[in-house]
Amino acid sequence: MRVLHVLDHSAPLQSGYVTRSLGVFAAQEAMGWTPVGLTTPRHERALRRAAAAAPREERAGGRRFLRTPDSRGGFPALLREMSASYRRILQAASEDSFDVIHAHSPALNALPTIQAGRRLGLPVVYEIRAFWEDAAVDSGRLREGGLRWRLQRRMEEAAVRSSDAAAVICEGLKSDLVARGFAPERLTLLPNAVRAADFPSLGPRDPEAAAALGLGAGPIFGFAGSFYAYEGLDLLIEALPEVRQALPGARLLLMGGGPEEEALRRLAAPLGEAVVFTGRLAREELRRRFAALDAVVLPRRAMRLTHLTTPLKPLEAMALGRPVAASDVGGHKELIRDGETGRLFPAGDRAALVAAMVETARDWRSGALEAQIETARAEVLRERDWAAAGPRYAALYAEAARRRAARTKAPLPAWASSLG
Incomplete structure (x- = not known):
């Protein structure tokens, strides 16, 4: 199975977000799968802050990553970023074959991925690692309950609702989404782990x-x-x-x-x-x-x-x-x-x-x-070893494929049947 992961940023940058991504890749490689990372324009901005160059494609942390250029001008920043991510996903899919697309927080990654998945006819999974509007409150960029905070909150809800399958990394996130009206069985728990x-x-x-x-x-x-x-x-x-x-x-x-x-x-x-x-x-x-x-x-x-x-x-x-x-x-x-x-x-x-x-x-x-x-x-x-996470991803991807097939009246892909 070939999985395209759409990420906010990745190695060679260092963060807890990067560490989790590499753990997910390792779990999937242990299953015999081929995970490929695709970062949005936010990765290039982070590299600029670190005074580093951003190649079009590179291997980092032993894995392959495709990069999305940070274009300037035109649409408002959020729309411009999502548009660039959408185009890069379509380009990646035209140059390679993938069975499923897996978007990771924030919703700015998920929404263009969902649109690209529909155009490509591929199942899309969205994994929530945190609600980024809450992190923006801590940094002073947003006010809790403010207009932009509520907008980002609605974007997260739209991403969960529109994805073929959704996952969260902990019970806290799951409970919060259930309180907003999402069915518990709609949210797969994929907890943090270590190798x-x-x-x-x-x-x-x-x-x-x-x-x-x-x-x-x-x-x-x-x-x-x-x-x-x-x-x-x-x-x-x-x-x-x-x-x-x-x-x-x-x-x-x-x-x-x-x-x-x-x-x-x-x-x-x-x-x-x-x-x-x-x-x-x-x-x-x-x-x-x-x-x-x-x-x-x-x-x-x-x-x-x-x-x-x-x-x-x-x-x-x-x-x-x-x-x-x-x-x-x-x-x-x-x-x-x-x-x-x-x-x-x-x-x-x-x-x-x-x-x-x-x-x-x-x-x-x-x-x-x-x-x-x-x-x-x-x-x-x-309980928290990435080696045990592979079957959880297999079940999640199979669920996403079934939902996509039911929604589009398309046949279930062979790989989904083999995953159960």
């Missing part, structure tokens, strides 16, 4: 790793990911002086980058070497630093986005065998059971954040968290 081979257990904390990185005796608390306001990293930096009153050697390792990086660096400047920024790291380099950590801390703020969506970060930390202390937003509560697979604390409560950091570090070093770490890692590898 077990990429996350071997790091075992006990490695003092030599910390020494080699110049981090001292610690304890060392870490965060790895994109620096968005909703991650609450400013709260983490502000909590560190109080943590250091209880644990004088405590240091904070911030791995990654993003729109809040400069503001975070200014906030951390008075703390000197107690806060270390590494920039974005390759997988092997990231693993070296995780080996030195006493805990991964995820202080996400409470808002619609964080209550409804699940991040990858807790899964990756638990797979590596590191304790996790996270705020009690809905996305974290779907992944972590307080006291059993990690520690949860009230979102936005600095005193609770400080207590969670101190207690986690002390328990980790005393050996009191060994059972919790083993339970968390075992559950991730058993």
Whole structure:
């Protein structure tokens, strides 16, 4: 089976969105399928911000990606972007053969994909990873409940309604759509996962790793990911002086980058070497630093986005065998059971954040968290491994083909029958 994935952005850029895409590709390759990525103009804009060039087609992360040029002028920006994506999908289909087209968030990707699928006679799947209007609220680009926020919300609903099959990555998104009137059976759950081979257990904390990185005796608390306001990293930096009153050697390792990086660096400047920024790291380099950590801390703020969506970060930390202390937003509560697979604390409560950091570090070093770490890692590898995701995609694509056939009175493609 050949699957065309329509994406907002992809490797070589780094983000949780990219990590999930590569996981989906790996799951489908394990099924013997051929996934191909096609990015919309937003990828080229992201590359321009990173001062990089955008080729027409390239291999990145070991996979093939087709690019859509970011044209200028003419229609309003959103219509121009969707029109360019529509034309690029049609062009890709004229140059290659595909069995199904799989659009991923946001709806700006899904709507032109649905139109192209109808013209091509191909089933279209739409996968929602987050409601992007909520992320725009966090960045200050939209106001919750405002006209543009409501417009994007309606676009998401139209994409779900018009696609041949729809999927969500977590229960929070599914519950929200059901509350809007969508039937639960219309929404397939395709949760975040990890590739077990990429996350071997790091075992006990490695003092030599910390020494080699110049981090001292610690304890060392870490965060790895994109620096968005909703991650609450400013709260983490502000909590560190109080943590250091209880644990004088405590240091904070911030791995990654993003729109809040400069503001975070200014906030951390008075703390000197107690806060270390590494920039974005390759997988092997990231693993070296995780080996030195006493805990991964995820202080996400409470808002619609964080209550409804699940991040990858807790899964990756638990797979590596590191304790996790996270705020009690809905996305974290779907992944972590307080006291059993990690520690949860009230979102936005600095005193609770400080207590969670101190207690986690002390328990980790005393050996009191060994059972919790083993339970968390075992559950991730058993329930959240991309190796088990292939059959879910097979069922989703077969459903999309059946719906398309029923809608158009066309015969069911042979590949759909073979998938069940």
